[in-house]
Amino acid sequence: MTRLIAFLVVVSAIGMAPAAIGQVNNPNVKPELTEVWSPVPPMVTPGAAIGQPPSDAVVLFNGHDLSNWESVNGGPADWTVGNGEFVVAPKAGSIQTKEKFGDVQLHVEWRVPVLPPDRKGQDRGNSGIFLDGLYEVQVLDTLENKTYVNGEAGAIYKQYAPLVNALKPAPEWQSYDIIFMAPRFYQDGTLAEPARMTVFLNGILVQNNVYLQGPTEYRGIPRYVAHGNAPLMLQAHNNEVHYRNLWLRKL
Numbered sequence: 001m002t003r004l005i006a007f008l009v010v011v012s013a014i015g016m017a018p019a020a021i022g023q024v025n026n027p028n029v030k031p032e033l034t035e036v037w038s039p040v041p042p043m044v045t046p047g048a049a050i051g052q053p054p055s056d057a058v059v060l061f062n063g064h065d066l067s068n069w070e071s072v073n074g075g076p077a078d079w080t081v082g083n084g085e086f087v088v089a090p091k092a093g094s095i096q097t098k099e100k101f102g103d104v105q106l107h108v109e110w111r112v113p114v115l116p117p118d119r120k121g122q123d124r125g126n127s128g129i130f131l132d133g134l135y136e137v138q139v140l141d142t143l144e145n146k147t148y149v150n151g152e153a154g155a156i157y158k159q160y161a162p163l164v165n166a167l168k169p170a171p172e173w174q175s176y177d178i179i180f181m182a183p184r185f186y187q188d189g190t191l192a193e194p195a196r197m198t199v200f201l202n203g204i205l206v207q208n209n210v211y212l213q214g215p216t217e218y219r220g221i222p223r224y225v226a227h228g229n230a231p232l233m234l235q236a237h238n239n240e241v242h243y244r245n246l247w248l249r250k251l
Helices: 002-013
Strands: 069-071 080-082 085-087 095-097 104-111 127-131 135-139 174-181 191-193 196-201 204-211 242-250
Touching: 104 127, 127 174, 135 174, 135 196
Parallel strands: none
Antiparallel strands: 069 095, 080 085, 085 242, 104 174, 104 242, 127 135, 174 196, 196 204
């Protein structure tokens, strides 16, 4: 009986007509019985080039100003804008989007300058991309720079090391494509479903639908506290990091 119920659920999910139930392996069954015609998926026009925003994207940086951003401490986002990019300004603090988001497909391009050899470990182009303002994908030059592996570029900071090191040499542009599914909470604030993340670094899979243990913590074990949608945050870590071509799609 349990198997039958499970089968009926699957049949319902794909829209199979009742007449086809029990005839799945029957070579005489009409193929039309398993065709689904509605609802028709909406049209989305891809970007003109790989990495460019599609027609349904929320463009977070227009190449000219940071009008979609603000300081996490209040007031305007005081990072330096020029040449179609923006740069972490020393002692300016982290910035966040004015709009709040939940589940998203996010595209970000970033680069760090060529740095002297004595800049090592976490002091080599350090920044971070925080989904929901809480869950960090690390930004760092770790191509030829040894550090703890769950703090490399492509890591979900202090939780998951990247599957591979897919960085290009500085000062080339790097790209992240991130699928973020926000956590779900019951009405009493307990966790119903943890956050999940898939990350591509320069088109290469480095995080494969991993379940996050909680918000990013520098010290200690992460734990969930109920929250709603929150801004996307870019971390200022007193390192020069350049950003451009930031956009997302709400999922």
